[in-house]
Amino acid sequence: MSDQHDPAPYDALLLLSFGGPEGPDDVVPFLENVTRGRGIPKERLKEVGQHYFLFGGVSPINDQNRALLDALRTDFAAAGLGIPVHWGNRNWAPYLTDTLREMVTDGRRHIAVLTTSAYASYSGCRQYRENLADALATLEAEGLPLPRVDKLRHYFNHPGFVEPMIEGVLASLAELDPALRAGAHLAFTTHSIPDSAADSSGPVTEHGDGGSYVRQHLDVARVIADAVRERTGNDHPWELVYQSRSGAPHIPWLEPDICDHLEALHVAGAPAAVMVPIGFVSDHMEVLYDLDTEATAKAAELGLPVRRSATVGADPRFAAAVRELLLERAAHERGARAERCALGALGPSHDLCPIGCCPARAERPAAAGADSPYA
Numbered sequence: 198m199s200d201q202h203d204p205a206p207y208d209a210l211l212l213l214s215f216g217g218p219e220g221p222d223d224v225v226p227f228l229e230n231v232t233r234g235r236g237i238p239k240e241r242l243k244e245v246g247q248h249y250f251l252f253g254g255v256s257p258i259n260d261q262n263r264a265l266l267d268a269l270r271t272d273f274a275a276a277g278l279g280i281p282v283h284w285g286n287r288n289w290a291p292y293l294t295d296t297l298r299e300m301v302t303d304g305r306r307h308i309a310v311l312t313t314s315a316y317a318s319y320s321g322c323r324q325y326r327e328n329l330a331d332a333l334a335t336l337e338a339e340g341l342p343l344p345r346v347d348k349l350r351h352y353f354n355h356p357g358f359v360e361p362m363i364e365g366v367l368a369s370l371a372e373l374d375p376a377l378r379a380g381a382h383l384a385f386t387t388h389s390i391p392d393s394a395a396d397s398s399g400p401v402t403e404h405g406d407g408g409s410y411v412r413q414h415l416d417v418a419r420v421i422a423d424a425v426r427e428r429t430g431n432d433h434p435w436e437l438v439y440q441s442r443s444g445a446p447h448i449p450w451l452e453p454d455i456c457d458h459l460e461a462l463h464v465a466g467a468p469a470a471v472m473v474p475i476g477f478v479s480d481h482m483e484v485l486y487d488l489d490t491e492a493t494a495k496a497a498e499l500g501l502p503v504r505r506s507a508t509v510g511a512d513p514r515f516a517a518a519v520r521e522l523l524l525e526r527a528a529h530e531r532g533a534r535a536e537r538c539a540l541g542a543l544g545p546s547h548d549l550c551p552i553g554c555c556p557a558r559a560e561r562p563a564a565a566g567a568d569s570p571y572a
């Protein structure tokens with residue numbers, strides 16, 4: 198095996214995701230898992246439950262992850278990587294702890310972890326590291342050997358993540374009436390989070406002014422907008438906006454909301470818009486409900502033609518990017534050099550979250566970072 202295709206020291210990949218309900222009876226227990234100890238208003242929970250019931254109580258996220266698992270296994274097999282790919286979730290079966298127990302029982306000892314969140318934030322990064330620490334603590338209490346778990350770096354600016362989104366925008370623009378197309382606005386959207394969580398996202402040196410979370414999204418948005426301009430010859434105006442806000446109304450969260458933004462575009466005379474969900478790896482419920490249902494209805498009411506561009510999902514280029522991220526990190530762990538692909542101005546993200554990265558409101562053990570209590 199050539200050095201560039203050697204996954205050692207890794208003996209497995211773990212796909213770590215959010216999880217979602219698979220039927221009406223799962224919805225409330227799922228929401229209880231998500232919101233445990235987090236003071237989400239009851240009204241918001243009822244509302245979110247309705248979003249799931251509208252789709253038969255089934256979140257799209259699990260099937261998206263099954264498709265990504267297939268794509269990863271296909272890619273790894275074709276590249277001769279010879280390591281298994283497993284899947285575990287934070288909030289629903291298959292639960293992370295059960296998957297990790299199975300992996301350890303199968304003899305896996307050095308596991309690379311890919312989360313289905315591409316950016317820095319407490320919810321998208323540290324909380325997954327806390328989940329890993331909790332799972333390791335459970336295995337330890339059960340007397341099982343502890344594997345080493347390494348979280349692969351943020352991939353928001355990896356070409357295998359960005360290129361499918363560029364194509365998605367071009368496809369959505371092509372669907373618009375040719376008379377409206379050239380003037381169409383691009384509304385890049387991501388999950389709103391509290392301003393305080395945004396400001397403290399990423400390494401301490403990045404804190405303030407929306408932190409790494411906002412900076413990373415702006416960088417990806419700029420790369421996509423530049424590529425679209427190069428490929429179409431049209432300079433589409435763009436903005437980064439937010440969706441899926443929760444929490445109490447008096448606590449500031451990132452704004453503007455996509456629906457308010459569509460209204461502002463309409464008032465300003467924009468001919469059309471493409472909503473580009475750069476914050477989501479696949480068609481999560483936030484995409485199907487907040488964009489395809491709610492924002493699309495808002496646009497229809499305004500008479501503003503809109504399209505929603507595709508998420509990356511199980512695109513083979515994304516699967517290949519995951520392999521590259523694993524091999525790059527494997528080489529680094531062996532003390533070898535490896536190419537670290539990244540588009541945009543920020544460069545490749547850190548391998549190991551430094552101390553103080555994306556802090557929690559209440560400090561808890563987090564694995565796979567400089568402050569990990571595990572090896």
Ligand SMILES: CC1=C(CCC(=O)O)c2cc3nc(cc4[nH]c(cc5[nH]c(cc1n2)c(C)c5CCC(=O)O)c(CCC(=O)O)c4C)C(CCC(=O)O)=C3C
Pocket residue numbers: 215216217218228231232235237241242245256257258313314315318320321388389390391441442443444476480481482483
């Ligand atoms: C940054 C971010 C991502 C992206 C990174 C990543 O992908 O991980 C993300 C993903 C997701 N969020 C999801 C679902 C929910 N998130 C909630 C609540 C919250 N999310 C937050 C942030 C994020 N969330 C925050 C700050 C809250 C409030 C309080 C809290 O920290 O808990 C709630 C509770 C009700 C509500 O408040 O809406 C639900 C049901 C699903 C599954 C969707 C599906 O089923 O397809 C996915 C992928």
Ligand SMILES: [Fe+2]
Pocket residue numbers: 317318322323399550554555
């Ligand atoms: Fe982080």
